[in-house]
Amino acid sequence: MRYSVTIAATLIGLAVCLFNATGYDPHNFIFFMLSVPVWIAELLGDIHNVAVLPMYILTVLTWAALGFIADSIISRQRARYSGQR
Numbered sequence: 001m002r003y004s005v006t007i008a009a010t011l012i013g014l015a016v017c018l019f020n021a022t023g024y025d026p027h028n029f030i031f032f033m034l035s036v037p038v039w040i041a042e043l044l045g046d047i048h049n050v051a052v053l054p055m056y057i058l059t060v061l062t063w064a065a066l067g068f069i070a071d072s073i074i075s076r077q078r079a080r081y082s083g084q085r
Contacts (some may be wrong), residue, residue, distance in 0.1 A: 001071060001075040002074075003071055008063040010063055016059060016063075017031070019042065035055065035059040037062055038059070
């Protein structure tokens with residue numbers, strides 16, 4: 001199985017976190033839109049009481065997991081297609 005989507009998704013997660021950490025996202029709009037763990041943290045309590053570093057780590061891991069799921073689906077589809085010939 002190729003892991004190209006996993007790598008690309010992980011890089012997207014890293015880019016989102018780095019963009020937020022550098023201060024170019026002053027009101028955290030991009031980070032809040034593209035981070036699933038932040039969505040969950042917002043639902044469970046006050047987002048101001050959540051540590052940032054675990055949110056960055058969970059964001060990158062979530063993006064990597066989504067990429068891995070996509071790679072798995074692509075691999076299954078390729079195996080199914082190659083088996084029909």
